[in-house]
Amino acid sequence: MSRIPPDHPRYLSLVTRDKVVEGVKIGITDIHGLIAHGRGETFDYLIGEKTTDMAAYAQRAAVAMLLLAKRPVISVNGNTAALVPDELVTLADITRAKLEVNLFHRSEARIHKIIRHLKSRGAGVVLGHKGDARLDLSHGRAIVDKDGIYSADVMLVPLEDGDRCQTLVNMDKKVIAIDLNPLSRTSLSATVSIVDNIIRSIPNMIQFARDMKEVEPYRLQKVVDLYDNRKVLSSAMYEINETLKNEAVRQGIPWNNFPENE
Amino acid sequence: MSRIPPDHPRYLSLVTRDKVVEGVKIGITDIHGLIAHGRGETFDYLIGEKTTDMAAYAQRAAVAMLLLAKRPVISVNGNTAALVPDELVTLADITRAKLEVNLFHRSEARIHKIIRHLKSRGAGVVLGHKGDARLDLSHGRAIVDKDGIYSADVMLVPLEDGDRCQTLVNMDKKVIAIDLNPLSRTSLSATVSIVDNIIRSIPNMIQFARDMKEVEPYRLQKVVDLYDNRKVLSSAMYEINETLKNEAVRQGIPWNNFPENE
Numbered sequence: 406m407s408r409i410p411p412d413h414p415r416y417l418s419l420v421t422r423d424k425v426v427e428g429v430k431i432g433i434t435d436i437h438g439l440i441a442h443g444r445g446e447t448f449d450y451l452i453g454e455k456t457t458d459m460a461a462y463a464q465r466a467a468v469a470m471l472l473l474a475k476r477p478v479i480s481v482n483g484n485t486a487a488l489v490p491d492e493l494v495t496l497a498d499i500t501r502a503k504l505e506v507n508l509f510h511r512s513e514a515r516i517h518k519i520i521r522h523l524k525s526r527g528a529g530v531v532l533g534h535k536g537d538a539r540l541d542l543s544h545g546r547a548i549v550d551k552d553g554i555y556s557a558d559v560m561l562v563p564l565e566d567g568d569r570c571q572t573l574v575n576m577d578k579k580v581i582a583i584d585l586n587p588l589s590r591t592s593l594s595a596t597v598s599i600v601d602n603i604i605r606s607i608p609n610m611i612q613f614a615r616d617m618k619e620v621e622p623y624r625l626q627k628v629v630d631l632y633d634n635r636k637v638l639s640s641a642m643y644e645i646n647e648t649l650k651n652e653a654v655r656q657g658i659p660w661n662n663f664p665e666n667e
Numbered sequence: 668m669s670r671i672p673p674d675h676p677r678y679l680s681l682v683t684r685d686k687v688v689e690g691v692k693i694g695i696t697d698i699h700g701l702i703a704h705g706r707g708e709t710f711d712y713l714i715g716e717k718t719t720d721m722a723a724y725a726q727r728a729a730v731a732m733l734l735l736a737k738r739p740v741i742s743v744n745g746n747t748a749a750l751v752p753d754e755l756v757t758l759a760d761i762t763r764a765k766l767e768v769n770l771f772h773r774s775e776a777r778i779h780k781i782i783r784h785l786k787s788r789g790a791g792v793v794l795g796h797k798g799d800a801r802l803d804l805s806h807g808r809a810i811v812d813k814d815g816i817y818s819a820d821v822m823l824v825p826l827e828d829g830d831r832c833q834t835l836v837n838m839d840k841k842v843i844a845i846d847l848n849p850l851s852r853t854s855l856s857a858t859v860s861i862v863d864n865i866i867r868s869i870p871n872m873i874q875f876a877r878d879m880k881e882v883e884p885y886r887l888q889k890v891v892d893l894y895d896n897r898k899v900l901s902s903a904m905y906e907i908n909e910t911l912k913n914e915a916v917r918q919g920i921p922w923n924n925f926p927e928n929e
Binding site for chain 2: 422425426429436437439440441442443444445446447448586587588593635638639642645646649652653656657658659660
């Protein structure tokens, strides 16, 4: 990794970037994952590079859902494995969720590398290598484990493909997505859409899980029942709009004052 | 490159993505260029993946400026060399601009590879290997050719770093930027900010250059004098806002109706 001085104003963003580059270099992240990371960077900039109140509200409902689940599964891809491996292992531990590696650009070699990567960070069983069941999809994401994603009732799918999210919802699973684009097919089709950076989301969810793991089920159920995903998506759009407006004003650029608009 | 069916709804975006991946594989594009490409993809989505009227207005003014220039230079980096090599050569020919390779993550090997790449596409002289002058910058972009960027009066800097753009403007050069983020330091500091995808911009500029190359200088000067860059930036913000609003409405997500806002 390149050396970035900790006092650099973009330190966190640059270190995060380097983690994905490193993921490609050690073979756990596909090279296309870098482009996806860049897309996320822009959306993160637009939501203000912070966990909004409504994103925290979604994270809390997501954790309640995971704690109530009978067969919770956390899906892991090359970008999440590069960015938050320790945190994924911890969250799986507290919520008793299974970890399953599931890749869009699937290769057996990369699946095994990611499984080893997670185990080196303390993971117990990591699913994904069996591939003994199929979802109705035309790419590598279709191949899943029968004991894992296939039979899960609640799934956490960070950095997901739109068509898989829809497919999982159609299978009557509760799907928790982490996606910085509130208008992606994933965000639009998920049961809970966390519009936040994964590097902030998973640590927050760990904290919520620690706080809530002894809470009685009927109270967790109430958190889930009261949750409103449309409000979350609407608020994310509002945040983006505010960021753009505030930044335009700060830079002296007329906002929504385009001549053709008058 | 992967095979993408031409009828795929995201064909152009996927082919463009593959060109940058290929650039990394053949060693002309730095791996960080993929993340930058992803950031651009999001902004392109937000401006509607089209050349807006105001972007075309900026492209026309930019071409007038290049045609009027005494020492025009087109700066080439790893992403532009991967995406539009033929088009850069053609635009340089018509506007009599020099091509100069200039890299943030500078390495002699990569400079020579890009020079060879451009020459294989028909370029004559390509500058950038001498590096006999310096700009006031702390990264590889500082190293320039005395006969090229250092003494240019008008520069086209597609996909630029914010601090270099400001430095070039401070040196009293006229700087034409191509940048999909209207709020980037580059867009904010450039003389002409073209908020458009480079794969659409350079072909459009070639067309404008062909149309305008016989036009009398005083008429070109008028195009330049009447140009208003703040209008261009303001309109790009307006486009982004419209895209977000229209998409939210289309998806049934309340727009700017967030409870905390009432």
